[in-house]
Amino acid sequence: MSTYNPVIFKMELQGIDYSNLSLFGPDARVAPRLMGWNVPVEELIHIPSHWLSFPEVDPMMHYSLGLLYCFFCVAALVGNGLVIWIFSTTIARPFHGRVTRGRAVVMLVFVWAYTLPWAVMPALEIWGRFVPEGYLTSCSFDYLTKTPENQFFVVTIFIFSYILPMSLIIYFYSQIVSHVVNHEKALREQAKKMNVESLRSNQQQNQVSAEIRIAKAAISICFLFVASWTPYAVMALIGAFGNQALLTPGASMIPALTCKFVACLDPYVYAISHPRYRVELQKRLPWLNIDETQPQSETTSAITTNVSTDSTGTPD
Incomplete structure (x- = not known):
């Protein structure tokens, strides 16, 4: 027995x-x-x-990955720390007049409610589970166990964590690009009819240039999301439904590393492209030698504020 x-x-x-x-x-x-x-x-x-x-993997691979993970951790802490420091102490209330406090709270609650289940359910093994992957040095959701329940979990997380965000990114940014292109086209046609080179003043040109740079930064971050998570999504689908022989430990570690790398790269892309952030970073850390000119609209506003303060001051 x-x-x-x-x-x-x-x-x-x-x-x-x-x-x-x-x-x-x-x-x-x-x-x-x-x-x-x-x-x-x-x-x-x-x-x-x-x-x-x-x-078995060569021990040097584990040591190398450990050093790489440490580098990712430090880079992420420094980059995101600088962004939080600059925006929390200088660029306060960026959505003032556009998003109310109540709406901001609702947005935060929605984001956490949308993301938490995909971390909590595998952790508690309610649906899916977390397992080692690749060289067994990191964990991810289980995309290799070919049971109907686990395959359904892989499909569901693929839709909600990849397809839906990707669709929203493509839709909204295509709308933004379409609006900008149509607006620029209308301005050029109107300027041609009036026999002038441009309908914008120098200040408006500087403002538009700054807005374009900010839009490029956002699009770059979205592109990094696509470039980093697409290989991982494909790998998970192969593991759940395809030929698992294609997934060697070394090959599976490449998408895992790109996802971690992008998480620490985003704030640096933002720092390179966002003009106002670069101006503030130049003021706080001049030894970085960031050559960024303050937008003319902000300079004019500061001069006007100083003149108004001086004119309303009491004589000695």
């Missing part, structure tokens, strides 16, 4: 053939060593069996 083993039972539920469990023990996985050879048998259920069939 066979005894009940909860580890084997859970492996069978996941469709993993561990009939000869001794093959996955540390002693049997020494020559040549396979990935996960030193993982206790009772913990193997947390690793997709796909990765356990590959040879």
Whole structure:
């Protein structure tokens, strides 16, 4: 009479053939060593069996990834810290007159309500689960277990975390670009009829140039989102529905690293392209040698404010 083993039972539920469990023990996985050879048998259920069939990775790869993760962490902390510092102390209330406090709160609640389930449900194994991937040095949602429930989870997160954001990005930015192009075309035609070079003054030209740079920064960040998450989305679909033999540990680590890299690159793209941010950064950290001219509209506003203050001052 066979005894009940909860580890084997859970492996069978996941469709993993561990009939000869001794093959996955540390002693049997020494020559040549396979990935996960030193993982206790009772913990193997947390690793997709796909990765356990590959040879052990050179330890130098783990050390290199560790250094790379440290670099990503420092770069993200510095970049995002500078953005938070500049905007929280200088560029306050950027949506004043456009977004009310109540609407801003509703937007924040919606964003958190939209994103939290995709982190909480796998963490608690309510739907899906988090497992090691690639070199077993990082975790992601399980896209390798080919059960109907898990495949449905992969499809759902693909739609809500990739297709919908991508569709919204394409729609709204195509509307912005279309509006700008049509507006510029109308101005050129009107200037041609009036036999003048341009209908804008120098101040308006500077303002439009700044707006274009800000739009380019936003579009660049959106492009980085597409470029970084598309390979990962394709990899997840291959793992859930395609030929898993295409997913080697090394190949799977490339999309994972690009996603982490973009997360720390976004604030630097913003710093390069946003004129007002660059002006404030130049004031705070002059040793960075940022050559950015303050927008004329802000300079004129500051001069007007100073003149008004002086004219209303009381004589000595």
